[in-house]
Amino acid sequence: MARRLRPVEADFVENAPLRLVFARVVTAPPEAVFHSLAEDVSGWSEWFSAVTLARPTQDGAGREVRLRGGTRFEETVLVARASEVYAYRVDVTNAPGARALVEEWRLAPEGTGTRVQWTFAADGSPLFRAALTIGRAGLGRAFRDAVTALDRRLASTPA
Template sequence: MTRRLSPVGLEFIESAALRLVFTRELSAPPEAVYHALAVDVMAWPTWFSSVTRCRPTDGGKGREVLLKGGTRFRETILAAEAPERYAYRVDETNVPGPRALVEEWRLVPAGAGTRVRWTFAADGPAPFRLSLRIGRAGLGRAFRDAVTALDRRLTQSEA
């Protein structure tokens, strides 16, 4: 069953009832990381193991994402500011619980590489928020593994 989420904007990243923030440094430059996040979206499954399909929709204004286990998202791109920021809002999902969900990727030069900060901003009933707090370590591990795989992919393509 498809559920429509609230059409929140970028301000939700700061005002969400629940914000999970993860940071990691990569050796790849911000331009390469941004390209992988925002331009080469169909390649997400090659480095983000939870993602089985990711494709642009609406002429690049949105995305459709399928995760392992069958979770689906239809998203709207809220910010595509190369090479610093990529953010999107989940508009529809088949997952019960969330009322609003925005993810933001911030990229900052760090030496010859990039500091990546991923913010997962969400709202929903208390049991949903609690499940995300409990699952924080798993989300953090998924983020760490994904950006490590992305960095490996990007630095190998430079060689």
């Protein structure tokens, strides 16, 4: 059953009760990575294997995302600063126990590529927080696999 989460803002990434942070360097430039994250939302399912559907809503101010296993999200984009940061808040989800959730993708030039940092900031029931803590390794693997697939996709796309 879908339910509305607490409407937090971008600063929740810094003060959430649970923060999972993952980072990886890719060969693609920040502009290309940002385009894939923020402007080609429907392309997420081509490089993030957990995502079965992603589409922009509200003229790009929101997103609808569905994951393998049936989890669904209705999101609001909080920050879209070209080639630097892309962050969104989950407004409605069917994930049990979630109370507030923001994901932030921070990009920084590194050599000729990009350092991609993903922060998963959450609040929820004790069981929800415990499940995320236990699932940290799996989330990290999903992030690494997704960013690696995105980098391969960008390398094969003509400029």
